[in-house]
Amino acid sequence: MKKQLLLFSISFVALILGSYFYFTSSDNNLNEEDARNFAIEEIEKIDKIFLADKKGTQVTLTKENKIWKVNDTYVARHKRIQTLLKTVQKVKVKQRVPKEQKQRILKNLATNNIKAEFFSKGELVKSYFIGSADGTTTGTYMLLINEDSNENYPIPFLTHLIGFEGYLTPRYEPNPNTWRDLSIFYFPKNAIQSVKLDYKESSENSFEIKLEKSKYELFHNNQKVSGNSSKIKKYLLNFKSIAAENLLISQVKDTVLKKIKKQDVWFTLSVTNFLGKTISVEGYKKKMPPGSKNSIGMPLTFDPDRFYGFCFENELAILQHYVFEPLLITKSDLE
Amino acid sequence: MIKNKLKDLTNFLTGFIIILILMIFSYFSFIKIDLTEDKRFTLHESTIELMETLDDVVEFKxxxxxxxLPADLTRVRNSILETLEELSDISDGYVEYEFIDLYNTIEDPKTREQSILNLKRRQGLEIVPIPFRKENGELDRVYVPLGAEAFYKGRSIPVPFIRQAKGNKTNTYEKAIEELEFEITNAIRKLKQDSMKTIAFLQGHGELGRFxxxxxxxxxxxxxxxxxxxIKNKEGKEQLNALNGIDxxxxAKPVQPFTQKxxxxxxxxxxNGGKVLMxxxxxxxAELDSMQTQGIVFAxxxxxxxxxxxxxYGVRLNKHIVEDLQCSKIPIQTTASGSGGRFQLYSWIYNPVLKSKNNHIINKNLDPVKVEFCSSFDTTSIEDIKFTTLYQTSGNNRYKKLPSRISFRETANEKIISDNFKKGSKPVALLLEGEFGSYFKNRIAPEFTANKKIKFKDVSGKxxxxxxxxxxxxxxxxxxxxxxxxxxxxxxxNxxxxxxxxxxxxxxYLLGDEELISVRSKKIKMRLLDSKMVKEKKGFITILNTALPIGIILLISFVFIIFRKVRFSK
Known part of the structure; x- marks a missing residue:
């Protein structure tokens, strides 16, 4: 009986082990599974991302109350964060690095990389180095770091997102400015208290819209003028989502500041909401280099696509005419 | 009593668990004894050699x-897995593979659709729609690429497991399983190739064109x-170096004469060692499309x-046309055009179907080939040349002398008397191997042949x-x-x-890539049910399949009961 029980126990343990391997095994046969496991499945648990390159540029993205922030200061661009998180979740090894190229790629990764670290509740979940694209620009070299030993694995891999044709390095950009939410005006319907638009060079076109007795009224030089209420309402809807194209980085910023100091301000646009918060943009036309011509050979003095603007409490940004065109109307357009 | 019962239960459970363990371990262990006649589950020697020469990892996605996936495609999928498992074992892990379900990997339907389309357009993989019923009962379909991508040393190549083929699905999938080893090794070979040999189709003499x-x-x-x-340049002058660099x-079917040059x-x-396929x-x-317009041709x-x-070089191209009873069929109009122009398939003796002699790696395991208005060869004995007949006429054939008239009506109306088709078989496809003597030896001026700049060779190497x-x-x-x-x-x-x-x-073969042929020529016999017999004896087969296993079990039980009675009655 004892023998039988022993045989039964051994068989039972073997069955448990066998079942475990059976149910955890996969049909795939990939060597160095640990070194190629770049993806993080549970991206919703990530609450901090640190990105840094070799030049010292770095950014920390943190999630607080479901809102991602850049360096704990600015609100981060939601879409950009989602793109990064989806990338982190879906990144897969496209192919191995050829043996002959391994040293070269490791060298490149050592000298030019972006380090990405992902944390959950203060604990490092995953970290890896992101290198450049391969020759076809459809793969990105990456090297995983072992979280336990904090040393990188010896084998880099070419990674990609299945279904995406391009490389992934720009998604891990460590420049904080690229992560900032560049929305200037984001006023939902009926959230605006007043709008003031001043054209310095053509003051006759300037106007102001104020909410008075539940009705938006049009003003010019502080004098009420008759305005078309449906046109005004339609105009105010344009403030729903207006964003800057980019912020100017310091070196370029100094040069631009010197240039625009010599210019007059083109317009000043201020919008105040019901909480009394005012957001202003000061626009300056962007001069073209002398001799510039458009597609039909006419001389161009100013850039027809972009202009400069002070926004986000006096930060210099690049703005697009296409985006601002609906806002930069004249008084007569509202009459 | 309880102890005995417990003992029985333990025995039973132990036995049950051991069987389960055996099942689980058989899932992991890879032991295979190939008892099939055609060795369908055994890798070819050249495949093993190829795997042993790998110096970096080949990855298959x-x-x-x-x-x-329906059952037949699951069979193909499992065969791929088995083949790759085996290749991985042989290559010491130099073969890696990963099965990717695009529907699990790409969430966005548009991106997914685009990726699947790209696999079709750019990689040439066949896409098959698979209908299925959703939980709510709606009919939907998924599109699955019937192939893979192989990666090696930074290069990649598509691997079609199923090529476009007509006919029924069973045959297509059987063929896919049959050609699996070839497709996989073919991809590896292509990825390993450092430089490619060059094949040129000669033009300028009315040869078959690009299309x-x-x-x-x-x-x-x-x-x-x-x-x-x-060979000629734009000015119409022959260029001595025109064929340089060609392997x-x-x-293919020149119809205009070649100049001496x-x-x-x-x-x-x-x-100089160049290989030729003529x-x-x-x-x-004698062209079938000419006949279709006129009904008659003069050859x-x-x-x-x-x-x-x-x-x-030892071969004479006979100036006749082969008429063979082993031939394919063509439609011939049997009623006048006015009454609807009915067509009927007739054996067309000018389209011989040549069976492989199965005597050389080139024609091993090949199905017949079809030719049209073909001629035949005679060989003359030349010491240094070995002739191998790859395909020949059936023997039930005759040869139509030229010039001659060939018409649909005459051929269709001719009463076939097999005794008239006993002219004996002649080769239609010949392999010549050895040292070839130059056609121009002793034909051109000695000053020309002696000119070192010309580098005239009067005999080839092997x-x-x-x-x-x-x-x-x-x-x-x-x-x-x-x-x-x-x-x-x-x-x-069809x-x-x-x-x-x-x-x-x-x-x-001519370019020395025999290993490609040997894997391609691996043939697996499809052992399909004889549909005619199944139809005729359906009832009997059904009863046999249902009753026989039960009968056998009953018989064993009966023998067992008798055995126990005899044993314990003592």
Whole structure:
């Protein structure tokens, strides 16, 4: 009986082990599974991302109350964060690095990389180095770091997102400015208290819209003028989502500041909401280099696509005419 | 009593668990004893050799993966897995593979659709729609690529597991399983290839054009660089170096004569080790499409000048047309056009179907090939040349002398008397191997041959060439919608002949890539049910299949009970 029980126990343990391997095994046969496991499945648990390159540029993205922030200061661009998180979740090894190229790629990764670290509740979940694209620009070299030993694995891999044709390095950009939410005006319907638009060079076109007795009224030089209420309402809807194209980085910023100091301000646009918060943009036309011509050979003095603007409490940004065109109307357009 | 019961239960459970364990471990362990006649589960030697030469990892990403795969495709998928598992074992892990379900990997339907389309358009993988019923009962479908991508040393290549094929699905999938090893090793070979050999289709003498040999050319393109070659330049002057850099010259159905200079250039190409595959016609004017418009053609002997060269190499191209009882069928109008123009399939003795002699790696395990208005060869004994007949007429044939008239009516109305078709078989496709003597030896002035700049060679080193007495063997036809009909397809009966495999084998052999042929020629016999017999004896087979197993169990039980009675009655 004892023998039988022993045989039964051994068989039972073997069955448990066998079942475990059976149910955890996969049909795939990939060597160095640990070194190629770049993806993080549970991206919703990530609450901090640190990105840094070799030049010292770095950014920390943190999630607080479901809102991602850049360096704990600015609100981060939601879409950009989602793109990064989806990338982190879906990144897969496209192919191995050829043996002959391994040293070269490791060298490149050592000298030019972006380090990405992902944390959950203060604990490092995953970290890896992101290198450049391969020759076809459809793969990105990456090297995983072992979280336990904090040393990188010896084998880099070419990674990609299945279904995406391009490389992934720009998604891990460590420049904080690229992560900032560049929305200037984001006023939902009926959230605006007043709008003031001043054209310095053509003051006759300037106007102001104020909410008075539940009705938006049009003003010019502080004098009420008759305005078309449906046109005004339609105009105010344009403030729903207006964003800057980019912020100017310091070196370029100094040069631009010197240039625009010599210019007059083109317009000043201020919008105040019901909480009394005012957001202003000061626009300056962007001069073209002398001799510039458009597609039909006419001389161009100013850039027809972009202009400069002070926004986000006096930060210099690049703005697009296409985006601002609906806002930069004249008084007569509202009459 | 309780102790006994516990003992029985323990015995039973132990036995049950041991069986379960055996099942689980058999899932992991890879032990295979191939008892099949055609060794369908055994890897070819050249495959093993190839795996042993791998010096870096080959990765396969297989897209034939989805939860809705039907049973036959699951079989293909499992066969892929088994083959790759085995290759991985042999190669010491130098083969890695991963099954990717695009429906699990790509969430966005548009991106997914685009990716699947890209696999079709850019990689040439077949996409199959698989219908399935959703939980709410709605019918939906998924699209699964029938192939993979292979990666090696930074290069990648598509691996089609199922190529476009007509016919029923069972045959297609059986064929896919049959050709799995070839497709996988073929991909590895291509990825390993550092430099590609060059094959040129000679042009300038009315040869088959780019579109005529499109399918053949495409098949060669998988392994070699292919393109046209012209001996004459734009001014019409022959260029001595016109064939330099070409490894294999294909001369497909020339109908205009070659000048002496052109012959010299081809001859010297052979003398210098160049390989040649000639597909020559013995007759001119005998074309089926000409007959379709006129109902009658006049065939005359065709003299291109190449036959004279061939004679020097030991082969004579007979100036006749083969009429063979082993032939394919063509539709012939049996009623007048006014009454609807009924067509009926008739055996067309001018389209012989040649069975493989199965005597050489080139024709091993190949299905028959179809030729049209072919001629035949005679060989003359030349000491240093070995002749191998790859295909020949059936023996139930006769030879139509030229010039001659061929018409639908005469052929259809002729009463076939088999005694009239006893002229004996003659080779139609020949392999020549050995040292070839130059056609121009003792034919040109000694000052010319002695000129060191000319570098005239009067004898080749060890060389080989293949000659086929039919030009149309490599020609693909086009449908009325201008779609290419795969080479070897009989458009009237939808029968597939192995013309393409044979010609690609010829090219592989001439260029020394025999290992490609040996894996391709692996043949698995499909042991399908005899549908006629199944239909006739359906009831009997059903009863047999249901009752026999039960009967056997009952018999065993009966014997067991008797045995116990006898044993315990004592």
């Amino acid at each position: 297989i897209y034939l993966e989805n939860e809705h 005529d040999v499109e399918d053949f050319s495409k098949s060669l393109y998988e392994y070699y660089q292919t393109g046209p070659a012209y 294999l010259l294909i001369i 052109e012959q010299y250039i081809i001859d010297q190409f052979i003398m 597909m020559l016609e013995g007759a001119q004017g 005359a002997p065709l003299e291109t000048g190449l036959d004279a060269m061939l004679h020097k 060389n080989k060439m293949i000659v086929i007495a039919d030009g149309d063997i490599g020609k693909n036809w086009f449908s009325q919608r201008q779609e290419m009909i795969p080479l070897g397809t009989d458009q009237y009966s 029968v597939f002949y192995d013309n393409k495999k044979f010609l690609v084998n010829c090219a592989n």
